[in-house]
Amino acid sequence: MQAESRRQNIVRTLMNSKGPVSAGRLAAMFSVSRQIIVGDIALLRASGTDITATPRGYILTTGNEGIIHRIPCRHKPGEMREELQIIVDNGCLVRDVIVEHPIYGQLVGQLDISTRYDVDEFMAKVMQSDAAPLSDLTEGIHLHTIFCPDEESYQRVLGKLKERGFLYVQ
Secondary structure, eight states, rough: OOHHHHHHHHHHHHHSSOOOOOHHHHHHHHTTTHHHHHHHHHHHTTOOOOEOOOOOTTOOSSOSSSEEEEEEEOOGGGGHHHHHHHHTTTTTTEEEEEEEEEEEEEEEEEEEEHHHHHHHHHHHHHOSSOOOOGGGGGGGGGEEEEEESHHHHHHHHHHHHHHHTOBBOO
C-alpha cells in the first residue's frame, strides 16, 4: 500500500472508530511498523487533520456535534476519580487536563475519558505509575477541556462540580 493511500485509510479508520485506535493496532491493520504509523500521524497533523493522541490511542477530533468548554477545577489528589465521574456521568467527555507551569507554560495531558470504565482505567494507570498527575504541580488547580452534547449537560456538570467544591472560583 502506498503511503498516501495508507494515510487516507488511517483517517477513514479513525473516523469510523467508536473510540481511540492505538498505533500498534493501526500498524497491524496496514502491515507496517508502529513507527511508520507515528510518522503518518505527524504528516496528517501537519496537513491540518485534527488528530489527538490519547493514552489509549488516536482519535479524530473534527466533525463532533456539540460544544466544547474549559472548566477551572481544584481538588485534592484523592478526589480525582469523583471529579472525572461527575463529568462523564452528566454526559460529557473529558478531552484533556491543562496546568500552568512556571517554567514551561501551559502543559496539556490528553485524556479522552467518556465513561466510568474510562475513569477506572485511567485511575488504575495513575495508581500503578510513579508519575504524579499534572494537577499536583499546581496544588490541584487545573483546567479540563470537556466536550458536551448540549448546553444542558454542560450546566449539569458545572452545577455538580460547584456542589462538590471542585469548580475553581476565587
